[in-house]
Amino acid sequence: xxxxxxxxxxxxxxxxxxxxxxxxxxxxxxxxxxxxxxxxxxxxxxxxxxxxxxxxxxxxxxxxxxxxxxxxxxxxxxxxxxxxxxxxxxxxxxxxxxxxxxxxxxxxxxxxxxxxxxxxxxxxxxxxxxxxxxxxxxxxxxxxxxxxxxxxxxxxxxxxxxxxxxxxxxxxxxxxxxxxxxxxxxxxxxxxxxxxxxxxxxxxxxxxxxxxxxxxxxxxxxxxxxxxxxxxxxxxxxxxxxxxxxxxxxxxxxxxxxxxxxxxxxxxxxxxxxxxxxxxxxx
Amino acid sequence: xxxxxxxxxxxxxxxxxxxxxxxxxxxxxxxxxxxxxxxxxxxxxxxxxxxxxxxxxxxxxxxxxxxxxxxxxxxxxxxxxxxxxxxxxxxxxxxxxxxxxxxxxxxxxxxxxxxxxxxxxxxxxxxxxxxxxxxxxxxxxxxxxxxxxxxxxxxxxxxxxxxxxxxxxxxxxxxxxxxxxxxxxxxxxxxxxxxxxxxxxxxxxxxxxxxxxxxxxxxxxxxxxxxxxxxxxxxxxxxxxxxxxxxxxxxxxxxxxxxxxxxxxxxxxxxxxx
Numbered sequence: 001x002x003x004x005x006x007x008x009x010x011x012x013x014x015x016x017x018x019x020x021x022x023x024x025x026x027x028x029x030x031x032x033x034x035x036x037x038x039x040x041x042x043x044x045x046x047x048x049x050x051x052x053x054x055x056x057x058x059x060x061x062x063x064x065x066x067x068x069x070x071x072x073x074x075x076x077x078x079x080x081x082x083x084x085x086x087x088x089x090x091x092x093x094x095x096x097x098x099x100x101x102x103x104x105x106x107x108x109x110x111x112x113x114x115x116x117x118x119x120x121x122x123x124x125x126x127x128x129x130x131x132x133x134x135x136x137x138x139x140x141x142x143x144x145x146x147x148x149x150x151x152x153x154x155x156x157x158x159x160x161x162x163x164x165x166x167x168x169x170x171x172x173x174x175x176x177x178x179x180x181x182x183x184x185x186x187x188x189x190x191x192x193x194x195x196x197x198x199x200x201x202x203x204x205x206x207x208x209x210x211x212x213x214x215x216x217x218x219x220x221x222x223x224x225x226x227x228x229x230x231x232x233x234x235x236x237x238x239x240x241x242x243x244x245x246x247x248x249x250x251x252x253x254x255x256x257x258x259x260x261x262x263x264x265x266x267x268x269x270x271x272x273x274x275x276x277x278x279x280x281x282x283x
Numbered sequence: 284x285x286x287x288x289x290x291x292x293x294x295x296x297x298x299x300x301x302x303x304x305x306x307x308x309x310x311x312x313x314x315x316x317x318x319x320x321x322x323x324x325x326x327x328x329x330x331x332x333x334x335x336x337x338x339x340x341x342x343x344x345x346x347x348x349x350x351x352x353x354x355x356x357x358x359x360x361x362x363x364x365x366x367x368x369x370x371x372x373x374x375x376x377x378x379x380x381x382x383x384x385x386x387x388x389x390x391x392x393x394x395x396x397x398x399x400x401x402x403x404x405x406x407x408x409x410x411x412x413x414x415x416x417x418x419x420x421x422x423x424x425x426x427x428x429x430x431x432x433x434x435x436x437x438x439x440x441x442x443x444x445x446x447x448x449x450x451x452x453x454x455x456x457x458x459x460x461x462x463x464x465x466x467x468x469x470x471x472x473x474x475x476x477x478x479x480x481x482x483x484x485x486x487x488x489x490x491x492x493x494x495x496x497x498x499x500x501x502x503x504x505x506x507x508x509x510x511x512x513x514x515x516x517x518x519x520x521x522x523x524x525x526x527x528x529x530x531x532x533x534x535x536x537x538x539x540x541x542x543x544x545x546x547x548x549x550x551x552x553x554x555x556x557x
Contacts, residue, residue: 013418092367147320175515250525254545
């Protein structure tokens with residue numbers, strides 16, 4: 001069952017000279033981990049804003065086509081209703097945080113849903129611990145570093161355990177090890193709780209391995225859409241200017257040199273290392 | 284040249300972010316400063332243009348003690364691009380944003396015009412010349428912030444996380460621009476978490492942890508040293524990881540570049556075939 005579906009979606013910001021996304025038709029299935037990528041300014045962030053009703057309700061502008069999120073048509077339902085099902089982590093955490101303490105920020109969404117106090121306490125602590133900011137719970141979010149703020153923004157969304165989590169470059173300020181841990185937490189929630197994840201990222205070296213589904217955009221259009229092993233195999237992905245993982249690139253380069261390392265394109269160091277081991281064994 | 288001599292820095296809230304750092308960065312060097320969140324990277328580089336003054340120790344920029352001159356004077360030679368562009372941008376249009384510092388430094392109208400056109404072109408922003416920076420995407424705003432600093436052509440350039448929100452093509456352009464600055468004997472210092480970008484640029488790498496420098500050397504050497512990287516919360520770049528996962532092949536230890544990896548593996552496979 002599709003949890004997110006767009007049909008011929010075209011959107012122009014108020015005062016925009018042309019559409020930021022045009023004729024986008026995609027389907028994201030329940031429980032999928034979807035990666036959306038493409039060159040800077042290709043419309044990734046705009047598309048995400050359609051997934052929780054920020055477009056058209058907040059940004060207004062001109063929207064054509066249809067967006068259905070968990071069976072709700074976004075134009076017919078207000079943001080607060082869609083927000084129960086879809087949690088969005090913004091690119092810039094400063095735009096998202098507002099409470100006087102980290103704990104209050106993380107609890108805010110649950111309070112609004114009227115979750116009982118005891119249960120709320122449990123969920124907030126759980127989210128703070130998962131994201132490694134339990135010790136910061138009494139600090140003011142605006143005093144924290146960019147990386148810490150990103151963890152708070154992620155924790156506030158995780159605490160709600162929505163059906164769908166949409167994350168727009170959620171770890172850009174974090175150090176590589178912390179970023180990896182956060183992606184693993186998200187992957188676990190996706191696997192264990194069946195939460196549908198939509199991740200916007202440029203850094204495929206870090207993230208391609210987690211994805212079941214990849215969508216590549218360019219100039220407002222969806223140009224490639226499918227299984228990551230298939231999509232990243234195509235030369236087109238690289239030509240659009242997508243930074244495909246180095247493991248994939250190495251596989252392609254060796255392929256051109258006449259070294260065939262099996263039919264499945266590797267997306268991570270582990271995958272290509274396995275293929276290389278086999279190649280060396282058979283020589 | 285930047286000389287850092289026994290520098291300590293304590294914030295007013297009592298947190299000591301830099302704990303005794305000494306180092307020298309020569310003209311024409313490209314340095315990447317990496318490490319865990321909160322390791323003191325940004326605090327350290329803010330000393331290089333006088334935004335922060337050491338609590339103890341001394342920072343000399345081209346021989347001048349940063350406590351003896353104003354930030355405005357230092358900025359003429361040392362450009363600083365902040366991590367979050369929203370902390371830097373304030374003008375109505377992209378063009379105005381770039382013109383601002385140029386006017387402050389007293390460039391004439393003709394030069395200002397030329398520099399704006401040059402910087403917009405370099406950073407693929409020409410189409411946004413008359414647009415408000417706040418209408419742009421995160422990645423584009425970051426480039427506006429960079430353009431506004433590059434336009435005045437500082438001798439030293441400090442960039443805090445320049446690759447955030449940038450796609451592959453923009454990163455490649457940035458890399459080429461940095462190489463060009465190097466050939467002009469200009470100094471580039473970047474704070475970054477982007478290991479893949481560092482692996483492609485091959486700069487001198489400084490690793491920081493808890494206010495101290497724990498490693499200083501060539502990218503190939505440091506980004507393949509798993510133990511020291513773990514201490515700084517860094518994951519090796521993907522090419523290094525691939526080689527680390529093939530211990531039985533006796534591959535060279537310091538490879539971080541995809542072309543080099545290709546050459547080495549091809550050689551080995553051909554040898555094996557014979």
